[in-house]
Amino acid sequence: MGVSSSSPPEGVHVVIVGGGFGGTAAALQLKSRGLKFTLIDVRDAFHHNVAALRAAVTPGFARQTFIPYAETFGDSFVQGRVDRVDTERQVVVLQGGREVQYSHLVLSTGTAGPFPGKLGxxxxxxxxxxxxxxxxxQVQAAGSVLVVGGGSTGAEMAAEIKTRYPDKKVVLVHSRTELADPELQPSVRQQVKEVLLEKGVELVLGQKVTNLPELHLNVTHKDQRVRTDQDQVLTVDLVISCTGLRVNADAYRAHMAGSVAEGGALKVDAHLQVVGVSNVFAVGDCNDVAEPKTAYAAELHAAVAVANIANAAAGRPLTEYRPGNATLLLALGPDDGVGQFSGWRLPRFLVVLGKSRDLLLWKSWRELGQTRP
Structure with missing residues (x-):
């Protein structure tokens, strides 16, 4: 009896480590293809962290940025912290000893960094x-706020605070002279600077904060003294750090040392397979694809990884992932934003419509099939 091409291949059980944008997209696609999978995350809900900075300034907003996994994935979701990945035995070992067997593994462990941009x-x-x-x-109680770091997260954080609380003094300190991602076109980076200045954010550029470890972060503490390497002293009530992202490599670093690039990301080939282990894929921030690390890119990676798991199981040739021209949208408060799409600079009003107003929250709630509170 011939097996119909639509029936899922026998013996496939995909384990996904990390339920960020890439991992959740992979789980949704496996679910729609009828392939058996287990999604493992340390938290009990998907964090739509594209909206994390607005949640830090807008009362009552944070609840909308978390979507419980179990309601969407049922028993295919396991809450736990991964201790290690054993590629020889093809098991993921959780803290506490539980083991989850896999035929294929998708690693989407993402990056870690300071709260509120990343969750601790x-x-x-x-x-x-x-x-x-x-x-x-804390933000409401502070008369003045200093944001450390002027990458995309720091620029968005300063804009969110100044838009919501225009009377507060907001200072952004950045070690470089240009703001936001280096992958953005110079004219778009210049626009970021212009929007922040229009909103009244004070920019201290080309200076590095030297006493960050001594400062009280995320707590209003009147008259904190922030020092820079140019001997400038800034006195503020609240300091928020938006620097120092690092790849979450704890789950795989020990067992997969040969596949780990400098900085902790996994080396992948054109099919997003981890170099040296063909049944393991890496998507999103934890792979070494040379492109801006965005939720948008992570979802594109997930589509390729899942297609290739299905292709490999069916004996079909694998698809390649080709990074395109950088697509990046920066929400600079609900009322402004800058960005580029496939290398073209976008008008600010289009970024507002496409991202800034709702931060794509509607999309995550809809894809996970749940009703937004």
Whole structure:
């Protein structure tokens, strides 16, 4: 009896480590293809962290940025922290000893960094919501706020605060003279600077904060003294750090040392297979594809990885992932934004419509099949 091409291949069980944009997109695609999978994440809800900075300044908003996994994925979701990946035995070992067997593995462990841009150790989304709501109170209590770091996260953070609370003094300190991602066109980076100045953000560029470890971050503490390497002293009530992203490599660094690039990302080939282990794929921020690390790119990676798992199981040739011209949209408050799409600079009003107003929250709630609160 011939097997119909639509029936899922036998023996496929994909394990996805990390439920960010890439991991969740992979799980949704595996679900729609009828392939067996297990999504593992340390938290109990998907964090739409594209909206994390607005959640730090807008009361009541944080709840909308967390979408519980179990309601969408049921028993295919496991909450746990991965201790290690054993590629010989093809198991993922969780802290506490539980083992999950896989035929194919998708690693989407993402990056870590300071709160509020990234979420720390909060394992329940209710605890995470409380952390954001607490930061809202700190921002409200502060007369002046200093943001450290003027990459895309720092620029967006400063804009969110100044838009919501125009009377507050907001200072952005950045070690370089240009803001936002180096992958953005110079004219778009210049626009970021113009928008922040229009909003009244004070820019201290080409200077590095030298006493960051001594400062109280995310807590309003009157008259904190922030020092720079140009001997400038800035006195503010609240300091928020938006620097120092690093790849979350703990799950795989030990067992897959030969496949890890400098900085902790996994080396991948054109099919997004981890170099040296053909049944392991890496998507999103934890692979070494040379392109801006965005939610948009992570979802594109997930589509290629899942297609290739299905292709490999069916004996078909694999598809390649080709990075295009950088697509990046920066929301600079709900009312402004800059960006480029496939190398073309976009008009600011289009970025507002496409991203800034709602930060694509509607998209995540719809894709996960749940009703936004």
């Amino acid at each position: 150790g909060e394992e329940s989304y209710r605890g995470a919501v409380a952390a954001y709501e607490n930061l809202v109170l």
